[in-house]
Amino acid sequence: QKEVEQDPGPLSVPEGAIVSLNCTYSNSAFQYFMWYRQYSRKGPELLMYTYSSGNKEDGRFTAQVDKSSKYISLFIRDSQPSDSATYLCAMSGVNRDDKIIFGKGTRLHILP
Amino acid sequence: DVKVTQSSRYLVKRTGEKVFLECVQDMDHENMFWYRQDPGLGLRLIYFSYDVKMKEKGDIPEGYSVSREKKERFSLILESASTNQTSMYLCASSRNRGTIYFGEGSWLTVV
Numbered sequence: 001q002k003e004v005e006q007d008p009g010p011l012s013v014p015e016g017a018i019v020s021l022n023c024t025y026s027n028s029a030f031q032y033f034m035w036y037r038q039y040s041r042k043g044p045e046l047l048m049y050t051y052s053s054g055n056k057e058d059g060r061f062t063a064q065v066d067k068s069s070k071y072i073s074l075f076i077r078d079s080q081p082s083d084s085a086t087y088l089c090a091m092s093g094v095n096r097d098d099k100i101i102f103g104k105g106t107r108l109h110i111l112p
Numbered sequence: 113d114v115k116v117t118q119s120s121r122y123l124v125k126r127t128g129e130k131v132f133l134e135c136v137q138d139m140d141h142e143n144m145f146w147y148r149q150d151p152g153l154g155l156r157l158i159y160f161s162y163d164v165k166m167k168e169k170g171d172i173p174e175g176y177s178v179s180r181e182k183k184e185r186f187s188l189i190l191e192s193a194s195t196n197q198t199s200m201y202l203c204a205s206s207r208n209r210g211t212i213y214f215g216e217g218s219w220l221t222v223v
Contacts, residue, residue: 034212043116043202043214044155088155090212096162100212104154 003027006089006103014111019076023089023103026070030091030101033065035074038086038105047087048074079110114139116215118203124221131190133218135203144186145204145212146170146178155202161186193222 006023013019021035031052036044048063050056050072056063062075072091076083086105092098119134137144145160147170157170159178167178175197179187186205190197198221206212 036214041200041217041219043118043217046211046213049211099157102155104152 003101004089004091004103007106008104010107010109012109012111013079015079015081017079017110019074019079019083019108019110021074021076021087021089021106021108023072023091024070025072025091025101027091027093027101028067028070029093029098031094032092033063033072034090034100035061035063036088036090038088040085044088081110081112084108084110114213116203116205116213118201118215118218120218121216122219124223125190125193127194127222129193129222131193131220133188133190133201133203133220135186135188135215136184137186137203137205137213138184139205139207139213140183141205141207141213142183143206143212144180145206146176146186146188147202147204148172148199149202149217150199158188158201190220193220195222198222 004025033050035048037047038044050063053065053067060077064073086107088105089103092100115138117136146158147155156172161167161180177189201218203215204212
């Protein structure tokens with residue numbers, strides 16, 4: 001079983017829809033959970049960062065962590081064409097030597 | 113604002129050449145990383161460093177070396193470039209766990 005699984009997509013949704021992006025993981029030691037947005041031919045940009053469980057909201061973006069199910073989600077409300085990108089989840093443990101494990105990314109297309 | 117700068121965005125090199133990829137961060141971060149990103153393979157860690165003059169191998173260090181002479185600068189070196197090293201290379205830095213920041217990436221083509 002892979003440590004982090006993420007559906008590669010592509011996921012196509014109409015403008016204005018709510019987008020749900022998800023990752024599952026197997027390592028119960030993960031405590032830090034991140035979402036990155038990556039535009040074509042650019043580096044990943046840190047979008048959201050959560051420690052342990054719960055929800056975090058930032059504008060149109062909400063990150064959720066369900067540690068009991070080992071499942072994390074990123075919701076995008078009122079999606080815009082500019083949200084079209086690849087979204088990567090990432091997670092790590094609390095120790096300095098813990099590697100950061102990345103999902104392979106989900107390609108999202110917002111259709112005008 | 114967080115800033116990780118990779119000096120070269122696009123490079124074309126010949127097989128066997130020595131290649132230097134430079135990375136500078138302005139956030140006084142202790143930790144710096146080099147990844148490569150390939151379609152279908154995702155991000156793979158090449159080397160990382162937790163301190164000046166310190167380096168650790170990542171998952172795919174073969175064919176690469178690194179140098180960290182100053183806290184803000186982390187260089188990736190391809191001793192003898194090969195075509196299978198054609199890729200996007202990403203430098204990143206962090207202070208704490210979980211908040212890793214990437215540069216814009218360096219696209220390397222080896223011919």
